[in-house]
Amino acid sequence: MRRDSGGRIDRSRVLRFTFDGRELTGHPGDTLASALLACGVRIVGGSVDLGRPRGVFTAGAEEPNALVRVGDEPMVPATTVELRDGLEAWSLRGRGRLGPALPPGGARPVPGAPSGAAGRPGTDRSPGAAGRPGAGAPPGEPRHDKAYLHCDVLVVGGGPAGLAAALAAGEVGARVVLLDDQPEPGGDLLSSRVLLDGGPAPDWVSSVAARLAALPEVRVLSRTTAIGYHDHNYVVAVERRGGCRLWHFRAGRVVLATGAHERSVAFPGNDRPGVMLASAARTYANRYGVLPGRRAVVFTCTDSGHEAARDLAAAGVEIVEIVDPRRDGSLVVGTLADREGALAGAVIGGAAGERAAACDLLAVSGGWNPAVQLFSQSQGRLRFDETLQAFVPHLSAQAERSAGACRGVYGTAAAVADGFAAGSQAAELAGVREREVFRVPECDEPAQSPPAALWTVPARRPSPDRPAGAAGTAPAAPDPSDSTAEAAHGPGAGGDAEAFVDLQRDVTVADLGRAAGAGLRSVEHVKRYTTAGTGAEQGKTSGATAVGVVAALLGVEPGQVGTTTFRPPYTPVAFGVLAGRDRGALSDPIRVTAMHDLHVARGAVFEDVGQWKRPRYFPLDGESMAEAVERERRAARTGVAAIDASTLGKIEVVGRDAGEFLDRMYPNTLSTLPVGSCRYSVMCGADGMVLDDGVITRLAEDRYLVTTTTGNAAAVLDRLEEWRQTEWPDLDVSFTSVTDHWAVVAVVGPRARPVAEALVTDVDFADFPFMTCRESRFGRVFRISFSGELAYEINVPRWFGAALWEAALERGAVPYGTETMHVLRAEKGFAIVGQETDGTVTPQDLGMSWIVSARKPDFVGRRSHSRPDTARPGRKRLVGLVPDDPREVLTEGAQLVASPGGRRMLGHVTSAYPGVALAMIRDVRAGDRLFAFDARRGCEVPVTVTDPVFHDPQNARRDGDPPDVRLEPVRGYGARSALAGFGGRFAAAGSCGAMIREVPLVPMREARGEAPVEERGRKGLRLGPDWWLVVGGRLVAGGPPGVDVSGQRAVVRLSGPRAGDVLMTGCRIDLHPAVFTVGAHTRTLLARVPVVLHRIEPDAYLILVCSSLAGYLAEWLLDALEGL
Amino acid sequence: MQLIECPWCGPRDEIEFRYGGQAGIAYPKDPAALSDEEWAGYVFMRDNPRGWFHERWFHVHGCRTWFSVRRHTVTHEIGRDPGSPRREEFG
């Protein structure tokens, strides 16, 4: 029932909502729970196992009963749902079930619609949503995001202690963030009638909030729940805005002011709707202006229960009786129920026997549990306080301090003083030297006496002539029908079997007794055996009670039992909130080459290789993959074809000792390689196993280009850096990734030369031997082959890649993709790292003993090649396989056996294409007959072992056909910047306080060394101790030393007053203007991709990002602007 | 998310780093002179203490510096490491 006045609600406005279809009303300021109580809704659901009726039990996030579905939110506490107009809520009864798939937007399933894709709305990604430009969450779903923030002092909880702590730290100049889970700060003071300095407590809250709001370095986040406290003061919180924002805070110091949760007592029938925590009843009366009942019995072990009784009486509730075991040993030992099962009376036991008192509200205070969840997550240790009868923080593990009720300091004035001390200390320890003068307000609260140590009431012997749960004399029931109703409600076992410890999990004192009887002693075991504390509220109302009951059963102190482990999250979090914007097109960074748009326009089918999108094949109208691949293969074998090979890793290795360094890292000798020559090599780990392979070219005496596989480029670069820095720092050598700088088109086939000649007009192709490299004004050309055919790999700076690709295709080259590339190399017997190899394969196993130099004393991995296991006979080796049926495609991974039904697995198929396969097999020779067991088809396919080189074993085709045509030569290539296609969208997105522009085609060089590189027109960005990026200036011959990386990175300018708000959603470094100052630059991660971030003005940044990732980052930035 | 102090960039989130395993295990001067067992010790065997551990990190998404720290494997406390990132001689 709603009071006529009082509370922090706006009675002038009416909000309409429905509960289980019933139309009801409330007011702004209400929670769903307070509005339901105001409308007289006592039963809000049925319990999970026993189906007992349940009502609102608390007024906060710890609610175990009033869990409801609100719209698409499947299970939220009604006590935390702010009422809004049009809200639709449904009660939950019994166990949850996985429902049928809901289409995006949350509409109910349409009859006849396919329901195959299971999951919550939006978890299945429709192609349309994934392809929508800038798409994060599918349309119609709330937009969640993340943000990262650093602060000196993080205060969790906006009650009296937290407010005082934030003020203490904030007014001396510390960077403070205050988190509070309510719509407005104040905590318990919003529910309180105490006077502070003679005025209402909310007035004091308002004055503190105003002082905080005036501080520029203080940020107060309301509706924000801290859910996790992780290593090194990393706190994660959920802010409820339109969608949710997942905040990640890194704090110098943390002040936990999380308050305390009241607990119940485990007496029979303590789960009736109408039984409510005393503090919750007081909150409903004071804060929400709602009477949770008309006639109340208060059962309290604490002074706060008496305060609740006073406040309820003041609000107009008739207090029938206050039962306080501290006074006379009397207890509530049972309850009476009405026809629906809701509370109709309390059974009070004492020295004079048992008697019933009619009531519709039983306000219970069993004591207080400091909210130590976050403290425990931080790995702090608890102790059990005998006086407080509660677990309290004992030893901190991190730069943290608890303040106020969460460490057992009760009372408003004491909490304010404690919070202020904690805030002052935190600011000082975080390095702020000022001291703030502060006066703790005068408070009219009486001094508090300790609570009774009461967890459960003594078990009584139920007598058969009494209705279950209604021990004692027949009640003076307010309604004559009640006693029959009680009987009709069904005889329970009574006693301990109806004394609930965990309301959400329906765990009773009897259940805990069974666990103890079964021999379980550890509270962790009891939890798992009974499920107590495993519900959505994670034991907030039940945990301490369970410990107390178990301790009593075992005859020990609660401190000896200890608590179960508190784990994040503090409150349940939807998966969508954890995902944030990392969904749909932004679910994972993607890398594309300079030719990507052309591949898309040509209808390429893509495959993912690491983060790269690579064309797998280019189907013409109606072609299947097999048909397309056969056509592409034929072009490469008999005519001319082209593949976009830009994704291969490319590393320039520069320095006086570059050759020596490579000799130590690779099995063959590279220091003797002539300038302009190429050599194939593999890289081994110290364990001798093949890690990667590629071609190494000597560009100059002190300069090599190393290529890597597409997927291992970063790992190889890291490894080179590791061995240089940690083993051989004396060697003069450095490494620069140029993977994104170069766009590469491999022109392949017997008729490749005329095309290559036309594309690169300043190279003499008549004098261009196999495994050599030529420099050109366009770039570089390598005569290397991964197919066995004549092939030229043409490298141009990325700006010109698209033009090069089109020019090659215009001259007759047939585009082909990775599938054809794999077929071509398999026919030639070339292994692919990661396909033929799996980390257990040596170069010798691959038949590459020739690559291992006999002359060099050592290289990384050599010693392992003579270990007993690697040197033994009978290791699996690379061989070819030919199935009897030339159309047969063996199954990759199929095991090979010597005879049908054979049990000894000789090896497995590693690559398979029509009629040919590669395999790793032991103890076989060419001509052996084997059987490939195909588990998928359940049959054994007969095969013959062959040499792995199927195609042109004599290498007769390597030089191609004699050139017989001259194609039109290319005069030059037009440049295209990495984000050329985004100009219009950037321009259209600039009206929200931040704007994006590409700074196109900026020449850049990377240089190494200790001396700064500063030249006219060139700005040196120092990226590492001896790593410089020189940005700008004209590209001229004989420019500054280093490596040209002009195509490696795209430059984006992000500016505007809200530029920082954009970066905050994806960048983890501290961007505070006093820390990341104008002119500062650093490498870091933005939107999960590596960038160079450079602050050029207070509100303007340059973002340098790898060209292949620029499109992804642009989509991410546009999406971020959309969310501002 | 641990906070790791890069000697060049200062404290950064763990996600910017790559783990480099136990520190202080140098590549042997003459691998050929080692017995199979000694070599296997270098390649495969590492300490796994409950407590302080001397380990290497690589600031892969920052300045690309390899360095070593002492970190407590239970509390994740990170202490300053007076040693250089260079590996020490093995055995």
Ligand SMILES: [Zn+2]
């Ligand atoms: Zn660094």
